[in-house]
Amino acid sequence: MTTLAADFIDRTLQMEGSEERASADAERIGGGLRFYGASVGAVRGAVRDARRRHPELTHDEVTALASELWSVPVFERRLAAVVLLQGQVPALLVSDFTRLEQLLRSAGVRELIDPLMTDVALPLLDRLDGVEATRARRIVGRWEIEGLMHGGSRG
Numbered sequence: 001m002t003t004l005a006a007d008f009i010d011r012t013l014q015m016e017g018s019e020e021r022a023s024a025d026a027e028r029i030g031g032g033l034r035f036y037g038a039s040v041g042a043v044r045g046a047v048r049d050a051r052r053r054h055p056e057l058t059h060d061e062v063t064a065l066a067s068e069l070w071s072v073p074v075f076e077r078r079l080a081a082v083v084l085l086q087g088q089v090p091a092l093l094v095s096d097f098t099r100l101e102q103l104l105r106s107a108g109v110r111e112l113i114d115p116l117m118t119d120v121a122l123p124l125l126d127r128l129d130g131v132e133a134t135r136a137r138r139i140v141g142r143w144e145i146e147g148l149m150h151g152g153s154r155g
Contacts, residue, residue, distance in 0.1 A: 002057070002061050002064045002065040002068055003068065004054070005050045005053070005054045005057065005065050006065055006068045006069055008046075008049070008050050008053060009046045009047060009050050009069060009077070009080050010069075010072075010074075010077060012042070012045075012046040012049065012050075013036050013038045013042065013043065013046055013074075013076045013077065013080065014036050014038075016036070016038040016039065016042035016045075016046070017035075017036035017037035017038040017042075017076070018037040019037060020037065021035075021037035021038070021039070022035040022036055022037030023035075023037070024037075025037060025075065029075060029109050029111050030109065031075075031107075031108040031109035032073065032108060033073050033074060033075045033078070033108065033109065034073060034074045034075070035074065035075050035076065036074060036075075036076045037076075038076045040079070042076075043076055043079045043080050043083055044083055046080060047080050047083045047084050047087070051084075051087070059088070059091050059092075059093070062084060062085075062088050062091075063085075063088070063092075063096060063099055065081075065084060066081040066084050066085050066088075066099070066103075067081070067099060067102075067103075069081040069084070070103055070106070075109075075111075075112075078103075078107070078112055079111075079112065079115075081103070082112060082115050082116055082119070082120065085100075085116070085120045086115070086119045086120055089119070089120060089123050089124055089127070090127075092120070092124045094124075094128055094132040094135055094136050096124070097121070097124070097135075097136050097139045097140075098139075100116060100120060100121050100124075101139065101143065103116060104116055104117070104121075104143065121140065122140075124136070125137065125140055
């Protein structure tokens with residue numbers, strides 16, 4: 001099911017893209033990624049439409065979809081993964097910090113790192129309490145030490 005949703009998002013982003021925007025984004029953002037040239041609005045719309053087409057996706061399927069989108073080094077696909085996770089924050093679990101860490105380490109560009117931190121990881125951290133919060137703070141503390149929280153990356 002996640003492959004159907006990923007294929008739908010990918011096709012939509014490619015159709016919405018333009019060579020001019022792709023070239024401009026590649027020059028502005030870089031990071032060794034490919035670009036379709038789709039706008040942020042098109043990315044948000046593709047994710048929204050995919051969620052409408054596949055409302056039955058479970059937590060595990062949504063996070064797997066985010067990883068599947070991320071697995072191809074195309075900026076708009078990775079941004080779609082971020083948008084998907086932004087909408088999933090209330091359902092994310094402390095165990096999802098491992099996936100978030102993998103995404104952050106391979107992001108390579110601030111335009112992906114910042115929304116992952118600001119709109120996904122930190123709101124999830126704020127929502128947790130007790131042992132889960134302690135575990136998550138340890139993970140995020142490691143990111144801070146390694147510079148991931150401030151636009152740095154390893155990948």
